[in-house]
């Protein structure tokens with residue numbers, strides 16, 4: 778049997794590209810998780826490398842509450858086991874990295890898998906009277922104020938309020954996910 782060298786080279790290069798892209802990727806957590814080390818909220822952005830997912834965040838020095846951004850506006854996790862926290866910078870606000878073992882079926886490469894439900898609540902509550910507002914044109918802080926001025930109109934339940942605020946802040950101008958057009 779003659780070996781087709783070209784074919785082998787092609788296969789090898791596909792393999793190389795494949796392993797490269799597998800080494801680290803951005804994934805989204807699709808449901809709230811209570812792990813032994815931390816409670817983690819769905820929708821967050823994780824870096825996945827092999828079996829380990831890592832979560833980057835910020836906190837007040839030694840606090841158990843981890844936020845997505847430096848302004849400590851969007852909480853993403855509660856840490857139970859301080860050993861899992863790696864602090865990479867000191868100051869008033871610490872930058873931290875949590876390494877978590879999260880099962881594959883709880884992760885998705887598409888943010889929409891994690892945010893669909895909250896987007897529906899947002900659309901239901903916030904596009905009855907006007908077109909749904911452009912989330913990316915306001916910051917998290919601006920959304921806190923705008924939301925309060927609209928709360929009386931929208932009449933959300935406490936659960937809906939949490940969902941709407943998390944959705945607004947996550948996709949805000951200074952949020953953690955940029956919506957793809």
Ligand code: HEC
Pocket residue numbers: 902903904905906907910923924927928930931941
């Ligand atoms: C019952 C009707 C109603 C509902 C429901 C409603 N809005 Fe509004 N919204 C208005 C009206 C009326 C205005 C314009 C007058 C004003 O600014 O108060 C407005 C204006 C806005 C503006 C522009 C304000 C500005 O100053 O630029 C934003 C942003 C907004 N709404 C967001 C929301 C969000 C988010 C929700 C859901 C939580 C929501 N709205 C639900 C009636 C509504």
